[in-house]
């Protein structure tokens with residue numbers, strides 16, 4: 001008797017069962033479906049600069065997300081086979097063992113991820129097994145764009161105008177109710193943080209976000225529960241979007257429901273605009289590829305850096321530049337793995353323009369630290385601020401003090417993250433160098449970097 005056709009669904013950054021074409025299609029096409037997640041140690045390694053590809057907070061969020069997916073699949077009669085190793089070695093082994101007919105996955109966009117898909121494809125091919133690629137990480141389907149990828153405008157406003165006029169967003173796929181698992185799937189447990197190489201004590205701060213589809217959907221719906229949230233201007237959905245615990249299309253269609261609502265309409269349309277930026281950077285990555293990881297970006301514009309850039313970079317990373325708002329953002333990033341768009345723009349701009357440090361170092365640092373790290377969104381935004389990516393004309397110098405005061409008009413944010421300055425009242429905390437000598441003494445800033453900055457500036461004036 002012929003064994004039933006089994007399709008392996010390779011989960012990567014699509015850790016959900018709602019609006020997940022590969023899972024649904026596998027269920028429709030095969031008698032049996034084997035969902036697999038592979039923890040790839042290359043994802044957790046230390047880089048040449050001593051940072052890690054994935055910081056502990058994102059690793060934790062990922063573990064939570066995979067655990068949640070496993071539970072959800074189990075509730076639907078299936079399971080998630082969790083393995084550790086290189087996918088190009090592990091997946092063919094599983095394919096042989098479970099007599100897999102085909103493997104489905106969502107196509108990624110950045111080089112490291114697509115390179116791994118190619119290795120997997122080649123290894124499977126030797127077993128005469130096809131790796132089928134699906135497109136599922138963007139709000140607009142690539143094939144519905146009004147231009148081929150190579151002709152996508154490098155200026156966002158032009159892209160937006162044409163896409164909104166000529167393209168439509170597809171509906172979501174149905175959520176499967178039952179996963180027909182092959183017989184005798186082996187039991188598999190998730191690795192712990194220490195299995196992935198993190199010290200037990202590496203993450204003892206309370207987490208801001210809990211990973212997983214369940215938490216992501218809950219957060220999405222809670223955005224619209226309390227009327228006072230109508231004033232909210234950002235969604236904080238990015239960690240779940242980055243790992244695909246939430247489908248971007250699902251978020252779009254939920255926002256669309258509220259677009260004419262007097263309380264939430266403004267917020268919903270702002271989120272849709274931001275989702276378009278997310279799409280845009282992904283398409284740009286498809287267009288310009290690896291150039292986004294180079295100092296000269298895709299414009300090829302040469303850059304010059306400060307001679308002491310190593311030292312400056314160290315101060316920036318640890319939040320000891322002497323610029324209160326910048327230090328607050330960096331310390332928040334280090335402590336939580338998450339900062340606002342305003343904060344990210346300010347610290348990136350400061351590193352590039354004020355400290356003249358190589359922007360790719362900053363982008364790599366964000367890659368380690370951010371819970372919501374996503375290659376195209378991170379490197380795309382960094383390259384734009386460095387003036388070597390998109391929207392070169394919009395690469396205006398930002399007025400840091402103005403941004404800081406808009407974001408934190410009473411100074412509470414800076415006081416929270418930079419306790420050395422906690423005694424300075426109100427917005428004065430943003431510019432301690434404007435304090436008089438008596439005030440400096442009264443506020444007891446002495447012996448801090450801020451004291452040094454103040455005296456330097458006082459001597460200079």
Ligand SMILES: Cc1cc2nc3c(=O)[nH]c(=O)nc-3n(C[C@H](O)[C@H](O)[C@H](O)COP(=O)(O)OP(=O)(O)OC[C@H]3O[C@@H](n4cnc5c(N)ncnc54)[C@H](O)[C@@H]3O)c2cc1C
Pocket residue numbers: 233234235236237238239241242271274275276277278279281339340341342344345348366370372373374375377378379381382
């Ligand atoms: C230097 C720098 C690095 C960044 N790195 C990342 C990153 O690694 N991952 C990431 O998701 N975002 C990144 N961003 C974009 C942005 O800061 C975050 O997406 C946003 O702050 C997340 O908060 P939110 O979910 O409340 O966003 P909202 O304002 O509610 O937006 C909704 C969603 O749209 C997407 N989005 C919003 N702004 C952008 C943007 N400028 N570019 C691309 N997508 C956007 C996110 O998925 C976000 O969740 C970066 C921005 C800068 C300036």
